[in-house]
Amino acid sequence: MNQLDQASTQAPRQVAIQVLTNVLLQQGSLSTQLNRLQTQVTSDQQALFKELCFGVCRQFPKLNSIALSLLAHPFEEKDTDLYAVLLLGLYQLSYMKTPDHAAVNESVEACRLLNKDWATKLINAVLRRYQREELEIIDNLMQMPSVEFNHPKWLVKRYKKHWPNAFEQIIEASNVHPPMCIRVNLDRVSRETYQLTLSELGIETTQGGLSDASLYLSKAVSVNQLPGFDDGLCSVQDEAAQLSAQILNPTMSERILDACAAPGGKTGHLLECLSRSQSEEQKSNSVLPSLTAIELEAWRLEKIESNLDRLGYCAELMCADASQTEEWWDNQAYDKILLDVPCSATGVIRRNPDIKLNRKPADIEELIVIQKQILNKVWATLKPNGYLLYATCSLMPEENEQQIAAFLSEQSDASEIKLNHLNANLSLNWGLEVSHGKQLFPTLNGNDGFYYCLLQKSA
Ligand SMILES: C[S@@+](CC[C@H](N)C(=O)[O-])C[C@H]1O[C@@H](n2cnc3c(N)ncnc32)[C@H](O)[C@@H]1O
Incomplete structure (x- = not known):
């Protein structure tokens, strides 16, 4: 520039x-x-x-x-x-x-x-x-x-119907400028040390309560001002999004799939966790993690590539439609899968305010069909006993708990694992427990809206 x-x-x-x-x-x-x-x-x-x-x-x-x-x-x-x-x-x-x-x-x-x-x-x-x-x-x-809520009428109606108790919080948080949240790369530096480094530069932060890697900046800065950003010491990522890698808790012995991966925020986090879990022996033998990231759009796949380059990690990247498994899957099943499906993004309207202009109810119907296709097909690539984490940044139960309810009723080898059971480090008090999975609402000065449901395949 x-x-x-x-x-x-x-x-x-x-x-x-x-x-x-x-x-x-x-x-x-x-x-x-x-x-x-x-x-x-x-x-x-x-x-x-x-x-x-x-x-x-x-x-x-x-x-x-x-x-x-x-x-x-x-x-x-x-x-x-x-x-x-x-x-x-x-x-x-x-x-x-x-x-x-x-x-x-x-x-x-x-x-x-x-x-x-x-x-x-x-x-x-x-x-x-x-x-x-x-x-x-x-x-x-x-x-x-x-005018009253500064949201399209159809969306106001749906929020009121689905979340009568959280409605006001959702609208209020969706109308304001979101806070800047970063994820410290715990593979390289502790959150406390990085926080201190930022403070010495006059950048004040507070630690988030959901993710052990999160820091909220009291005032947004350009990433160029974040020390070590170009070398992967931190990434800009909402705190709710940081829960994906914490819930999946990947280890070096596992084959991991990130099925809808661009721009690679969660791919990078999974790789940080994998690198952190490496034993000294694996490090000295330069053992590489087994992570495959798939993305439909070629131009978005490039974003994953540059993100991983900056962080200094590698993964197998494929440009493919995750639901066309016959085109990309090598028939080696995965131990853990992250399925961060395309969605209405209603949990992140404050970061993508153009959703207020262009999102239509019919889009949600279309997205539900796409999500279902991807979930059903990708499920086949999971190992018996393996875990699949279904994630959206949507506040619509149709894309979240109802999608999972339909899936569970059709897949006899799938069961829901209550969240928090996989990773003992995770705080128990996050999100709202819904009929399946957990729903997070956007909060003022805090996390974005998100949904997670962890599924396991029977042996
Ligand atoms: C919610 S975003 C993923 C965000 C990403 N996990 C992250 O944390 O940076 C969903 C992504 O899925 C991609 N996508 C949509 N349909 C897909 C499909 N059928 N197969 C693979 N990727 C798809 C979209 O292009 C988009 O990049």
């Missing part, structure tokens, strides 16, 4: 409009669009650029309801970029310190830069009206769930 030719960069606002337009047109997730376009913004403007993109997505249900109430007609699809300009203007007026006149003027100027001068009057009028009547407008819309 620092070497970027200034001439090839643009104002963060303009690039944010491109990112948001693409997200609104469902041309990829926010993170994909950020990866694609962030190089057009200089490093000193990155924070503002990300604040604009994440902020509009995080507040989208509310901003969208406000915008629609102020427009006589919604914009046509070809003018989605203008809608992005309007949302960005409303976001600046409501949530940023930008002076109101600057927010309006910048929005009008943005129409010109898009060669859509015809829209300048409209954008100017809508934003000025909002500026004058903000409280009244919001008051009038407050009965809409999208």
